[in-house]
Amino acid sequence: MPATHLAGPILVIGTGLLGASIGLGLSQRGLSVWLQDPSPTAQTVAQDIGAGRILTTDQRLAPELVVVGAPPDVTAQVVAQALLDYPAATVLDIASVKSSILAALLADDRLDAAALARYVGTHPMAGREKSGPAAARGELFTSVPWVMCSHERTSPESLKTAEAMAIDLGATVSRMKAKEHDESVALISHFPQVASSMIASRLLNAPGHALALAGNGLRDTTRIAASDPKLWIQILSHNAPALVDILHGMRDDLGRLIGTLEEPSAPGALLDLAQLMGEGNAGHARIPGKHGAPPQAFALVTVVVQDRPGQISALLSDIGAAGINVEDLRMEHSAGHQVGLVDVSVIPGRRQELIDVLTALEWKVVQ
Amino acid sequence: MPATHLAGPILVIGTGLLGASIGLGLSQRGLSVWLQDPSPTAQTVAQDIGAGRILTTDQRLAPELVVVGAPPDVTAQVVAQALLDYPAATVLDIASVKSSILAALLADDRLDAAALARYVGTHPMAGREKSGPAAARGELFTSVPWVMCSHERTSPESLKTAEAMAIDLGATVSRMKAKEHDESVALISHFPQVASSMIASRLLNAPGHALALAGNGLRDTTRIAASDPKLWIQILSHNAPALVDILHGMRDDLGRLIGTLEEPSAPGALLDLAQLMGEGNAGHARIPGKHGAPPQAFALVTVVVQDRPGQISALLSDIGAAGINVEDLRMEHSAGHQVGLVDVSVIPGRRQELIDVLTALEWKVVQ
Numbered sequence: 001m002p003a004t005h006l007a008g009p010i011l012v013i014g015t016g017l018l019g020a021s022i023g024l025g026l027s028q029r030g031l032s033v034w035l036q037d038p039s040p041t042a043q044t045v046a047q048d049i050g051a052g053r054i055l056t057t058d059q060r061l062a063p064e065l066v067v068v069g070a071p072p073d074v075t076a077q078v079v080a081q082a083l084l085d086y087p088a089a090t091v092l093d094i095a096s097v098k099s100s101i102l103a104a105l106l107a108d109d110r111l112d113a114a115a116l117a118r119y120v121g122t123h124p125m126a127g128r129e130k131s132g133p134a135a136a137r138g139e140l141f142t143s144v145p146w147v148m149c150s151h152e153r154t155s156p157e158s159l160k161t162a163e164a165m166a167i168d169l170g171a172t173v174s175r176m177k178a179k180e181h182d183e184s185v186a187l188i189s190h191f192p193q194v195a196s197s198m199i200a201s202r203l204l205n206a207p208g209h210a211l212a213l214a215g216n217g218l219r220d221t222t223r224i225a226a227s228d229p230k231l232w233i234q235i236l237s238h239n240a241p242a243l244v245d246i247l248h249g250m251r252d253d254l255g256r257l258i259g260t261l262e263e264p265s266a267p268g269a270l271l272d273l274a275q276l277m278g279e280g281n282a283g284h285a286r287i288p289g290k291h292g293a294p295p296q297a298f299a300l301v302t303v304v305v306q307d308r309p310g311q312i313s314a315l316l317s318d319i320g321a322a323g324i325n326v327e328d329l330r331m332e333h334s335a336g337h338q339v340g341l342v343d344v345s346v347i348p349g350r351r352q353e354l355i356d357v358l359t360a361l362e363w364k365v366v367q
Numbered sequence: 368m369p370a371t372h373l374a375g376p377i378l379v380i381g382t383g384l385l386g387a388s389i390g391l392g393l394s395q396r397g398l399s400v401w402l403q404d405p406s407p408t409a410q411t412v413a414q415d416i417g418a419g420r421i422l423t424t425d426q427r428l429a430p431e432l433v434v435v436g437a438p439p440d441v442t443a444q445v446v447a448q449a450l451l452d453y454p455a456a457t458v459l460d461i462a463s464v465k466s467s468i469l470a471a472l473l474a475d476d477r478l479d480a481a482a483l484a485r486y487v488g489t490h491p492m493a494g495r496e497k498s499g500p501a502a503a504r505g506e507l508f509t510s511v512p513w514v515m516c517s518h519e520r521t522s523p524e525s526l527k528t529a530e531a532m533a534i535d536l537g538a539t540v541s542r543m544k545a546k547e548h549d550e551s552v553a554l555i556s557h558f559p560q561v562a563s564s565m566i567a568s569r570l571l572n573a574p575g576h577a578l579a580l581a582g583n584g585l586r587d588t589t590r591i592a593a594s595d596p597k598l599w600i601q602i603l604s605h606n607a608p609a610l611v612d613i614l615h616g617m618r619d620d621l622g623r624l625i626g627t628l629e630e631p632s633a634p635g636a637l638l639d640l641a642q643l644m645g646e647g648n649a650g651h652a653r654i655p656g657k658h659g660a661p662p663q664a665f666a667l668v669t670v671v672v673q674d675r676p677g678q679i680s681a682l683l684s685d686i687g688a689a690g691i692n693v694e695d696l697r698m699e700h701s702a703g704h705q706v707g708l709v710d711v712s713v714i715p716g717r718r719q720e721l722i723d724v725l726t727a728l729e730w731k732v733v734q
Contacts, residue, residue, distance in 0.1 A: 138733075139731065142671065147580065183577065184576060185577075188580050188585045191569065192566055192585045196584075197643050198562075198617055199562050200651040201649075201650045204646055206554055207551070210555055215555070218556070218654060220587040221559040221591065222654065223588075224587065225648065226652070227648075232644050233637050233644065236628065236631075237628075243628055250621065251622070253565050258611060273599070273603050280564025283567035287570065288578055288579060312683050312693055313682075313685070313687035315680075316679050321677070
């Protein structure tokens with residue numbers, strides 16, 4: 001049983017994907033976890049997968065920690081009630097927006113300074129392609145950044161309890177003000193989401209012959225356009241001010257680009273396009289690499305594989321046997337053939353060695 | 368030696384990545400390939416990697432086919448000269464834009480109907496993260512869509528020759544009008560490129576604490592923002608009209624979104640956001656799947672792996688041994704830990720079997 005920094009019991013209110021995953025992860029660490037959800041089904045599924053035990057209305061509980069996993073819309077209300085119901089507990093929420101929830105709590109007359117001191121707004125940067133407690137997993141937070149947004153009145157003890165839970169679950173903890181957090185996620189999460197949705201929505205009336213030419217560029221830029229609208233509508237509306245600022249910047253860029261492309265032979269037009277592409281290069285280069293390392297250009301080695309069971313595993317088995325770590329792996333999808341290309345990323349210093357090893361083993365390395 | 372539908376000789380004018388790759392692929396099929404490039408270095412590198420032999424100015428050649436791999440800016444001019452220099456040859460180009468090149472050729476007084484009959488505009492949907500002949504590879508076109516844009520005067524023989532070359536190189540051939548092609552690539556390639564650049568350019572002044580939270584959503588939407596500006600400036604300026612139409616649509620969407628987010632509590636605001644997300648869902652769902660198959664939702668199985676050599680290969684080896692094909696594989700990058708999650712996509716019918724197999728082999732499957 002992994003070590004834990006908490007004593008428990010823990011109460012999880014809202015047993016969706018994230019709440020149930022927290023319950024599951026903490027239960028696996030031997031903590032006593034209780035569950036509550038307005039949906040009897042969600043509650044029961046969470047209990048069935050081992051996330052904890054359902055708390056019935058007649059039971060008295062004195063939790064060390066209450067985790068609120070409610071939708072953003074109702075989070076402040078559920079947090080406030082938990083602060084009132086459990087006067088000794090630290091109460092944290094895990095919603096993707098923080099300022100609007102904090103503002104609502106600070107404005108709540110029922111909450112005195114002692115109650116507010118026990119509240120910590122947090123945000124684990126985790127998610128899955130699926131939602132609901134059936135998709136929960138205790139390892140969901142492994143290596144995931146988990147932001148702690150303590151406010152001016154948060155007590156050091158409550159912050160420590162919240163951080164202990166995130167660390168127990170394997171997350172990487174950082175601290176920000178609520179406003180800093182909201183501006184950060186507006187930029188690195190909410191903005192890419194709406195941009196991706198806007199790119200994908202242009203495909204609605206696209207002819208089939210155009211879509212048949214789609215490559216990885218289109219697939220990558222639109223992957224998150226498949227996200228669930230229900231949750232995103234709440235996130236976007238709750239973080240509207242921070243997101244609007246960024247969208248104004250994009251609208252300015254887009255207006256300039258349209259002006260340039262409407263007169264592509266005008267003086268300076270090519271320079272404008274060069275600037276757009278150059279700024280894109282420079283912005284992209286600022287995204288940190290794997291494990292929070294500085295951005296690093298890995299070297300690619302491309303290998304031809306047959307599209308049948310065991311081919312990629314055989315390839316990676318040969319790479320592993322050579323003691324070379326695969327930093328990333330990408331399959332190139334394209335239409336019509338049952339043979340494909342696999343791009344293997346390795347640190348640049350080992351690229352040639354990898355090519356030599358694979359060639360010697362009669363893999364078709366393309367260079 | 369693989370079969371070929373061509374007799375040769377072939378002349379490749381312009382030995383960058385694509386031209387040299389074509390020369391290499393055709394040489395590997397036993398054809399006689401000649402090379403020409405305004406850059407003596409590019410020409411020599413292409414010859415050194417086996418793409419063909421350099422054609423000196425005093426040599427007489429009667430090629431069956433001339434492949435023009437020049438930048439879009441000078442493609443029409445090089446094609447016209449080739450049609451004049453080699454009066455028996457089919458001449459094709461491989462630039463990413465087609466209408467502007469065709470228009471320039473049709474307007475060229477030196478070219479009569481017989482000369483124009485030998486021209487075929489083509490576009491292989493291939494590329495690499497690197498450019499130049501040193502990055503060339505004969506397999507670059509394997510499974511890649513290769514569009515043939517014959518025009519009204521193209522002779523059936525020349526179209527057949529051009530298609531034979533693409534098929535020889537392993538590509539999947541389709542036919543379109545130049546305008547259809549340009550509108551198609553504006554939508555599925557040029558538009559995602561500029562959108563990705565615009566997303567990434569917003570990161571230029573982002574604080575480090577925001578970038579540290581970056582996940583796969585931001586990484587995916589901005590990956591192609593790292594593309595080489597030099598080539599893209601030409602592509603964008605040559606396909607400006609088709610691209611501008613799409614950008615107008617995006618500007619309308621963006622304007623509406625900004626209006627909605629400026630008053631997120633106004634009546635109908637949530638409905639507007641739901642519509643944006645819903646259209647993104649629907650547009651994304653129209654992108655065809657692997658091998659040109661209808662879009663298919665693969666089932667994901669997520670496995671915890673240590674980030675050290677051999678782990679992923681051992682995992683895939685176990686999957687391969689079970690006879691299950693990996694349709695896609697994705698490594699989840701995040702900051703701070705040396706343990707990660709691998710998402711393995713399989714056809715839905717085999718998901719449970721895969722989970723059972725991996726669990727029995729003591730892999731940590733997260734569900």
